[in-house]
Amino acid sequence: MEPFLGTEALSSGALTRGALRWNYRAVLPNVYLPRDETPTLEDRTIAAWLWTGRRGVVAGRAAAAIWGVTGIEAGTPIELIGPHARPHPGVIVREERIADDEIRTWQGLRVTSPARTALDLGRRLPTGLAVEHLDVLCRVACLTRDEVEQQLQRYRGVRGIPQARVALRLMDGGARCPEETRMRLLLYTNGVPRPSTGILVEDGGRVARIGMGWEGIKLGVSYFAPLEAGVGVAAGDLVHHEIVARTGWTEVGYVGMANAGLIARRVRSEVWRRRARRV
Structure with missing residues (x-):
């Protein structure tokens, strides 16, 4: 039930004063919800x-x-x-x-x-x-x-x-979860060039999505669900890794943000190493 104004409920005859007092509670002055409902x-x-x-x-x-x-x-x-x-x-x-x-x-x-x-x-x-x-x-x-x-x-x-x-x-609408946003910001604060997001790679009609990366050097960074997510998710991740590897990309994966600083430093080193190799 949506919140309502007590005075309107009384004036329309939808509720009596007794019913309003005993069955509803004011969440703001003159604004009511059922007494047992958590807003x-x-x-x-x-x-x-x-x-x-x-x-x-x-x-x-x-x-x-x-x-x-x-x-x-x-x-x-x-x-x-x-x-x-x-x-x-x-x-x-x-x-x-x-x-x-x-x-x-x-x-x-x-x-x-x-x-x-x-x-x-x-x-x-x-x-x-x-x-x-x-x-x-x-x-x-x-x-x-x-x-x-x-x-x-x-x-x-x-x-x-x-x-x-x-x-x-x-701001980047290519992020699909908070963990990707947090990693992107951490890379930014570690001096890593801004990556592209939501990169799609294809292998024989099969498509995988890399969370963020640098297409010129084929280096990606992706967030993966923890093992508790279930067998189906894990199986999907295996297929993802196979597609990414077959397209020549190197992908750095992470599950949580506990070791995010270490991952960011690793990615920074790899980005600059690969860019230097291309010069």
């Missing part, structure tokens, strides 16, 4: 929007989740752009500029466009976390760099824009 991120987003009198525009990570960014925790503060409101735990209302072309509608809610969402993520989150969200947003919302650049130009001089420029420059 999801979507529930909390709708509740916060109702709390603003349906005037707020959902922004930040709540907007990113609406656009399809996964991994955002249910307890994440809900950000909205709208008229000033009395502070309340778990909700952040920002009274700031937003243009009409930066607003979309989702199930009746107003939400920031993918480009505006990207801008706000980049200027308000730590760079690493921002890029993780931006990679997914870029992929699921088909966000282009031109759209992002328009936002940067429109809001140049606004607080956090230099930080946003760094995060948005690192």
Whole structure:
């Protein structure tokens, strides 16, 4: 059941005061959910929007989740752009500029466009976390760099824009999971040239996807699921390795980020060794 305004339920006759008091609880002033229901991120987003009198525009990570960014925790503060409101735990209302072309509608809610969402993520989150969200947003919302650049130009001089420029420059929709984003950023901080992402190699009609790499030197880096993922996944990985090897690529694989620093240094050495050999 979606959150609802208590006053509307009472005035329409859908609930009595007794039923409202005993069967529902207020998650925000005048905004209710069933008493035994644990609010999801979507529930909390709708509740916060109702709390603003349906005037707020959902922004930040709540907007990113609406656009399809996964991994955002249910307890994440809900950000909205709208008229000033009395502070309340778990909700952040920002009274700031937003243009009409930066607003979309989702199930009746107003939400920031993918480009505006990207801008706000980049200027308000730590760079690493921002890029993780931006990679997914870029992929699921088909966000282009031109759209992002328009936002940067429109809001140049606004607080956090230099930080946003760094995060948005690192955005890459070719990443398929947070582990690939984290490794790409680690390679970047270790001085490795920016790789291509989502590289497809083919062998006799069979196709394998390399997470990231450098096509000129046929060196790739890919994340693989841990052994606990099951026999089917492991069998698929064996086929993947065979295809990659037959196409002449060398692939560095990793399972977790525990030894990521060592892997990044190994990749850096191999990249520069192979590039020097080509000169």
